[in-house]
Amino acid sequence: MELRHLRYFDAIAETLNFTRAAERLHVTQSTLSHQIRQLEEELGTPLFDRSGKQVRLTEAGEILRSHMTPALEQIDLGVQALRQPGEAITGSIRLGTTPSFNTRMVPQCVATLLNHYPGIAVSVEELAAGQILKRLRSGHLDIAVSYPPSDGGDLWFEPLYNEELRLVVGVHHPLARRRRVRMVELHDVRMVLLTPQFLTRKLLDDCFDQAGAEPLVVAQMNSVAPMIELIRQTDLAGIITETAVSQSADLRVIPLEDPTPIRTPGMLWPKGATRSPVLRHFAEIIRRAAGTAA
Template sequence: MELRHLRYFDAIAETQNFTRAAERLHVTQSTLSHQIRQLEEELGLVLFDRSHKKVALTEAGEMLRSHLMPALQQIDRGLQALSHPAEALSGEIRIAATHSFNTRLVPLCVSSFLAHHPGIKVSVEELSASLIAKRLASGHLELGVAYRPEDRSELWFEPLYNEELKLVVSDRHPLARRRRVRMIELHNCRMVLLPRQFSTRLLLDDCFEAAGAQPLVIAELNSIAPMIELISQTDLAGIIAETAVSPAADLRTIPIEDPTPIRTPGLLWKKGANRSPMVKHMASLIRRAATGHAG
């Protein structure tokens, strides 16, 4: 059985006439009749009652068409998507990302997405990882770019890559010329960090404890951009993903070891949610971009 057999069958069922169906399909009536006979022989069923002027579907034919129509429509939509990708998707997509990814990665992916689908509205929120997880679970978001949630009962997490956090200081800081810094050396170091409601801060606290270090947390800010600005203007140090720090002459990023703080970002979505073609397309763009992002 081939797709053309099914299209021929559908055309005859709709026109109830072999001649009109042949004209619509741009084939000869004899070719059309031969193809339908092939289909009936393969199925071992009679699909059309040819005893009247109008061709009528038999009971088997009616049953086949009831199941066939949705499949043909789905095939046609897929072919249309390939021929007219800019028109294939419509509607709105709601995503959220933590600051590290909303600085460069997500805007890059949204730009690529809109270049292919300019008619789609893309709504992006910058939220903490915990809030992203909550809003995905409640159905207010369709896709998240964050870190592995502590409670994974309602969410799927797809790891993208491992991300190393680094020490960020101004070019005037005593550690600015160092090639590497051990975590113990940050004992009593004046620092600005995220508050403890952020998973990244909890990760850093674990690393400090493992190294036996206790920094002097002078400031806590809940957004990376003001942290970086504060670092550039003061003697405070921070620990931030290098991908979130735009190149600047007055800043230095330094690897940390013993231990090295590492996070695993990934894609998040709700278990059991029906992921639309829009969500799947955006996810594929993020996966591809993350490959270069990690490098």
């Protein structure tokens, strides 16, 4: 087994597509397939299920990846450390994120990265999903945490988990003691929501239409943190992703149903872009944080 076999396996495991992995590795698809067959023969077990329309990791592949990814990461960091020892590793990462992830998850991930690499500069831009796509394509962002693009043929999207959007109210709100709330019950309820430029708002508007409800949207904001603070200080209700807000003494977070608003966040980056070892490490930090949030 050689290091290149593991690099090839990692690329396919990340994209679940032999053609895309070959493009990323700058090799032919036949070369890539041959190398993976060699690896599977050496290990004595298939690593990918190729029987359906979509390539999937087998159980053996999942086990190998869970142990191999940290090892590859350490190899990359070791090579870079030899070139730039210790805390001398410098550089920058430009991250785009939608508001929901910039209240808790993204700051936690950035903190973890900076603890590893104090010489790295991180720039975080809180944007609507459409703006994120534009800035990724223009080269102004290296990576993003957002939602799947409808026209993302030139971008990689790696789903992280499924998340519910939940009703958030103050403790004295009439709905505060409910275990669940149906969307139709939000008809004529005074609310604060994200502005219409956000995909999350469009999703909620669709859910309201399905339920036949028309809330009284008396405030609209382009960031989640001030929405939460406004809910604390008023009688307004809001709908926020469950990863962005937690139960507290002065707030209640309540599941919604009929329909339940659900989104699939993930990581986005431009196809063909070179990813430094530090950027790869940052992506792994995001994956681990997402695994905790899921």
